[in-house]
Amino acid sequence: MKNSSMPRRQHPISVLFFIMKIVKDMIYPLAAFILSTTLREDVHPLWLWGGIALFSAVAIALGALSWLRYVYRLEPNAMHVEYGLIIRKKLSIPRDRVQSVDMSAGIVQRLFGVQKLVIETAGSRKPEVVLSAVSKAEADRIRTAMVKDASDAAVTGAGSGAHDDGQGPSGASAGSADGSAAARPLYRVPTGRILLYSATSGRIFLSLAIIAALYSQFDDWVRNLGLFDPDAWEAVMPSDARGWAWFAAAACAVIWLLGTAVITVKEYGFTIERQGGKLLIRRGLLERKQFSVALERIQAVQVTQNTLRRMFGCASVNLVTFASIKNDGQIHSLLCPLVPVRDIPELLAAFVPEAVWPEDFERPGREALTGYIAFPLAVAAAAAVPGLIWIPGGYGWTALALPAAALLHGVLRFRHAGWRLSNDGIVVRSGGFGVQVAFIPRRRIQWLRTKVSPLQARRKLATLQVVTASSSYAAAWLIRHIPQAKAAELIERLRGRQPSPSLILSPVSANRTDSGSS
């Protein structure tokens, strides 16, 4: 392939993004300039407009120059990038170090039919390479070349050489083009389910907080500007408690609807595809995003159910990876927004075969119950005392809801606690009002810890902590209040010698040999 290692530039439209970055970097001096000129009394308008024109010219020139200077070259096993206006920087990213490749298309990218491409490595906490505009074919070429695919050689027999420019499986339905449909599972989350996911997202409370904060700012701002007559404003606002309650309910409903709409647009058309050893995740209505990650890079898989979603019998599936782009503001990236619980084993088997849903879980014994409820109950009870004393009008007893909730939460946490050990790793279930099930491959465990608190020591109990790497420092899972002998047994099994690398992609063996006895 003659042209594959030729130095290339991004699509010319990326000049726009370079300019935007320059403007962003210079926003403070620019603001200072505009303020200082407009606030002075007798300044000739030419100063202001001339200054802005000069600034724009410089930004455009620098943007164009940055684009010219930004050159990348793709080799079979690495990508080389050169950039920088004054200080030339050279960057080499070996394919072996790539954790994930993201592709997305915002409004500008869509207008010009290009893609934004982000390459992440484990070394840095921010993206290693950001190409703000490359053609779809080019993005696919880079993605295919840079996402390590352990089964490439086995499947195509030719490694990365088999990828022709622009002929990558770009369409969601093109997966079966080469006749190996069986090796390319594809799953599209129905739109109804996306809606349910959005409607039950806990992020709505976050947006609530943000909007409340914005509102308080807006309120001040409106008053300061004097655009509204404060009295007229008061007339619109409710005046009594009942009015406020209705107002708050209506505001919540509107925010909830807005949040649902926003998340639906973001996750619309969520499609998971597995091509041999890599996963391709596409989503988004306005901005189409694509996330590629090699199965080898997945540190753990977690199935999460919040309270609302439990009522609908659905859960979401997350991947713990090194990708620094936070899909949920969480450390996990979404594998599937929402899936009925009964379909989870099949989904996992198709896309992340290392995660095998266990038939049942081992559970902590009754002796653990105290550990789960004693401390939270004590704290909640202490917190309820002032309520009992000082809540007026004979409503003091309502403070008892606090210890009651703590007790319920503790009991639920005890009931959800569970684990299942296999030859290849451990599955850990935990949760209170919601439930999480994490699949942690043994070879991904960075370290293990047992902890014995003074209270546990008396009852010969321990807490086991299993830690894997993730984009934000560490992801830890806890199995609390299990007998010390059990913890030692689990550690003994988990710390055993690592399986040889040749087993990495083999399906998890079905004959799990747990004793189940405790």
Add this chain to the structure above:
Amino acid sequence: MHYPLPDEKIDDAALRVWRTTGWISAAVYAVIVGIVLWLTLRFDWPAWIVSLLAVLAAAAAAVEIAVVPKVRMARIRYAIREDEIDLLHGIIVRKRTLIPMVKIQHVDTKQGPILRRYGLLTVTFSTAAGKHEIPALGAARAEEVQSRIAKLARITDEEL
């Protein structure tokens, strides 16, 4: 337990190091109490604030100087095996941490001014999910431990 507990101790001088840090905290507490005392006298604050603070500071200092170093010393053990590092540590909560050798990315030694005064070094080793340390080893021992870990960790070159 199916496998032996780690049994190697750190340098005895660590006790003195931790006592020294305890005294430094005590000095910091004393300064804080002094400032509050001055504020009390200057602005007529109620006397119970400074008294309470002084009692708390004295108690904390006593625990940090007399109790914590001893308990820490009694608990801390380490073992460097062929395939893992095994640490016993923790003051109130007893912790045992096992770090597989294949997950160790690099080993360093560090030495603050207090450690330097006693000729000790702390060996730290990092995994992709955070750092661990064996505190306060004699210089020769620290070097031995560092090179041993480096050697054992390099044998297996597994990726993240």
